Amino acid sequence: MAKLVECVPNFSEGRRPEVIEAIVAEVRKNKEVKLLDVKPDASHNRVVVTFVGEPQAVKQAAFAACAKAAELIDMEKHQGEHPRVGATDVVPFIPVSEVTLEECVELANELGREIADKLNIPVYLYEAAAKTPARKNLPDVRKGQYEGLKQEISQPERRPDYGPAKMHPTAGATVVGARQFLIAYNINLNTSDVTIAKNIANTIREAKGGYRYVRAMGVMLEERNIAQVSINMLDYTGTPLHRVFETVKSEAARYGVNVIGSEIVGLTPLQALLDAAEFYLRFEGFDRKQVLETNLSDD
Amino acid sequence: MAKLVECVPNFSEGRRPEVIEAIVAEVRKNKEVKLLDVKPDASHNRVVVTFVGEPQAVKQAAFAACAKAAELIDMEKHQGEHPRVGATDVVPFIPVSEVTLEECVELANELGREIADKLNIPVYLYEAAAKTPARKNLPDVRKGQYEGLKQEISQPERRPDYGPAKMHPTAGATVVGARQFLIAYNINLNTSDVTIAKNIANTIREAKGGYRYVRAMGVMLEERNIAQVSINMLDYTGTPLHRVFETVKSEAARYGVNVIGSEIVGLTPLQALLDAAEFYLRFEGFDRKQVLETNLSDD
Numbered sequence: 306m307a308k309l310v311e312c313v314p315n316f317s318e319g320r321r322p323e324v325i326e327a328i329v330a331e332v333r334k335n336k337e338v339k340l341l342d343v344k345p346d347a348s349h350n351r352v353v354v355t356f357v358g359e360p361q362a363v364k365q366a367a368f369a370a371c372a373k374a375a376e377l378i379d380m381e382k383h384q385g386e387h388p389r390v391g392a393t394d395v396v397p398f399i400p401v402s403e404v405t406l407e408e409c410v411e412l413a414n415e416l417g418r419e420i421a422d423k424l425n426i427p428v429y430l431y432e433a434a435a436k437t438p439a440r441k442n443l444p445d446v447r448k449g450q451y452e453g454l455k456q457e458i459s460q461p462e463r464r465p466d467y468g469p470a471k472m473h474p475t476a477g478a479t480v481v482g483a484r485q486f487l488i489a490y491n492i493n494l495n496t497s498d499v500t501i502a503k504n505i506a507n508t509i510r511e512a513k514g515g516y517r518y519v520r521a522m523g524v525m526l527e528e529r530n531i532a533q534v535s536i537n538m539l540d541y542t543g544t545p546l547h548r549v550f551e552t553v554k555s556e557a558a559r560y561g562v563n564v565i566g567s568e569i570v571g572l573t574p575l576q577a578l579l580d581a582a583e584f585y586l587r588f589e590g591f592d593r594k595q596v597l598e599t600n601l602s603d604d
Numbered sequence: 605m606a607k608l609v610e611c612v613p614n615f616s617e618g619r620r621p622e623v624i625e626a627i628v629a630e631v632r633k634n635k636e637v638k639l640l641d642v643k644p645d646a647s648h649n650r651v652v653v654t655f656v657g658e659p660q661a662v663k664q665a666a667f668a669a670c671a672k673a674a675e676l677i678d679m680e681k682h683q684g685e686h687p688r689v690g691a692t693d694v695v696p697f698i699p700v701s702e703v704t705l706e707e708c709v710e711l712a713n714e715l716g717r718e719i720a721d722k723l724n725i726p727v728y729l730y731e732a733a734a735k736t737p738a739r740k741n742l743p744d745v746r747k748g749q750y751e752g753l754k755q756e757i758s759q760p761e762r763r764p765d766y767g768p769a770k771m772h773p774t775a776g777a778t779v780v781g782a783r784q785f786l787i788a789y790n791i792n793l794n795t796s797d798v799t800i801a802k803n804i805a806n807t808i809r810e811a812k813g814g815y816r817y818v819r820a821m822g823v824m825l826e827e828r829n830i831a832q833v834s835i836n837m838l839d840y841t842g843t844p845l846h847r848v849f850e851t852v853k854s855e856a857a858r859y860g861v862n863v864i865g866s867e868i869v870g871l872t873p874l875q876a877l878l879d880a881a882e883f884y885l886r887f888e889g890f891d892r893k894q895v896l897e898t899n900l901s902d903d
Contacts, residue, residue, distance in 0.1 A: 309897065339900050357896065401896055486896075493888065550885050566888035572896045575874075582877040585884040586849050589792065589865035597656065597700055597785075597871045598608065598897075601638050 331369035337362035350385025375476035391477030409483035421468030489570035502532035636661035649684025674775035690776030708782035720767030788869035801831035
């Protein structure tokens with residue numbers, strides 16, 4: 306299998322279908338990337354586009370879409386419920402297979418430079434690509450939104466990482482970064498006592514001293530009358546699925562409760578599941594190239 | 605991920621590199637299939653070729669290679685240690701992903717008819733494609749080899765499934781069929797007592813009343829001074845890896861022995877590992893399309 310990066314840019318247009326389509330067309334016409342999803346939201350006035358491919362192809366498609374958004378979206382006229390600072394609001398690169406997070410950081414830097422140089426748009430780097438801790442979290446970078454940042458952009462602590470310390474007159478600013486793939490993962494318990502799910506969630510979530518990269522809460526599944534530990538795995542390479550699953554099983558047993566099952570919501574990189582198989586079957590010297598399907602792309 | 609079939613034809617030439625290359629070139633020039641392996645054996649005077657692709661493309665590549673073998677190999681002059689009945693000796697189709705064994709049986713029939721009609725070579729169907737139990741096992745079909753079959757082919761019980769009841773003057777006969785992917789799987793024990801591995805092998809192998817589709821034996825790994833249960837999984841869709849692994853673990857415990865690890869030798873279809881992850885993580889409603897990488901082939 307080839308090197309594979311996911312890119313999930315958010316554009317500040319969720320109402321005019323022809324503008325959304327023009328932006329998405331820039332991705333679609335790149336035959337080296339695969340468009341996976343387009344999710345427009347009218348009340349947010351925003352569209353989330355998901356595509357994957359080899360690193361350089363993904364970067365090129367992302368730039369083409371950014372350029373088109375800069376051409377068609379005017380932030381002076383933009384209104385919507387979701388926080389935003391620019392026509393292309395945020396562009397994260399996410400490693401999927403055979404690619405490191407560091408390579409995605411480099412890709413974010415390359416795209417940031419290109420957006421600044423060719424489109425004259427100020428660019429901020431966030432998450433794993435952030436150059437200072439103050440810019441790690443997206444809400445901090447986006448503070449004040451388009452209107453507020455326009456006033457503050459020339460202040461030293463708000464100067465962009467690339468490009469002019471001045472908002473683009475229509476396209477605003479863009480935030481580019483890299484992060485791990487987020488896996489939405491739920492574990493179901495054979496109890497209708499949601500307190501147990503909440504207690505277990507507290508044992509695994511980072512905020513309470515549990516596993517790093519884990520967010521969790523206990524919720525009730527009313528239709529099945531069972532409690533669920535609902536989890537966001539922020540970095541499955543740091544804290545794997547099986548470790549969280551086994552801990553939930555063990556903590557549940559303390560209440561005399563069993564794990565009925567678990568579910569992945571949406572997509573997961575293959576590696577997260579191979580890691581689970583490797584752990585449970587106690588593989589020695591396993592190489593993902595032993596998976597027949599991973600031998601098919603490159604010649 | 606697209607429908608994927610593996611084809612592993614065996615040709616009766618392992619000594620003349622230019623003939624081997626001419627046959628393999630027929631596969632390589634088909635851009636819709638991916639050549640995975642070419643294993644010539646001079647003492648067997650035979651070459652095993654492995655390639656994968658979508659069903660129809662794989663069948664076309666297989667036919668092209670068969671036609672080339674019929675052109676370049678003369679069974680009247682062929683000598684080698686391995687049993688064989690023709691220039692293209694045997695052609696199995698193996699489901700890898702999104703394809704059933706039944707579809708591979710149909711593919712075997714299509715190829716068999718094509719070889720008979722266009723090349724005038726008698727074709728026998730074996731394994732899952734066999735029309736009678738007597739032709740299920742390859743050694744039975746190949747009984748007497750090229751020289752013996754040449755004498756007996758007109759007898760009612762030895763007539764081919766397709767084509768003339770008469771050997772092709774140079775290419776002989778060809779055996780075509782379908783079978784499941786064979787996974788070579790070993791489980792290592794923390795004991796140097798090979799008797800324990802042999803006893804455990806006997807509990808899981810079909811021949812002794814264990815699991816269907818499982819062949820197993822106990823062997824000693826001298827270099828590590830540990831015993832190993834060495835297994836051939838003949839159909840991982842019927843008896844999955846995790847079931848065999850858990851049984852070996854449980855049987856080993858009866859001797860106070862632990863499983864150190866396991867290993868897959870060579871390739872495995874992705875599904876076999878997804879099945880293990882699904883079992884251990886107790887997935888509810890998991891669909892392999894949730895694996896991001898499986899969404900990439902088809903547009």
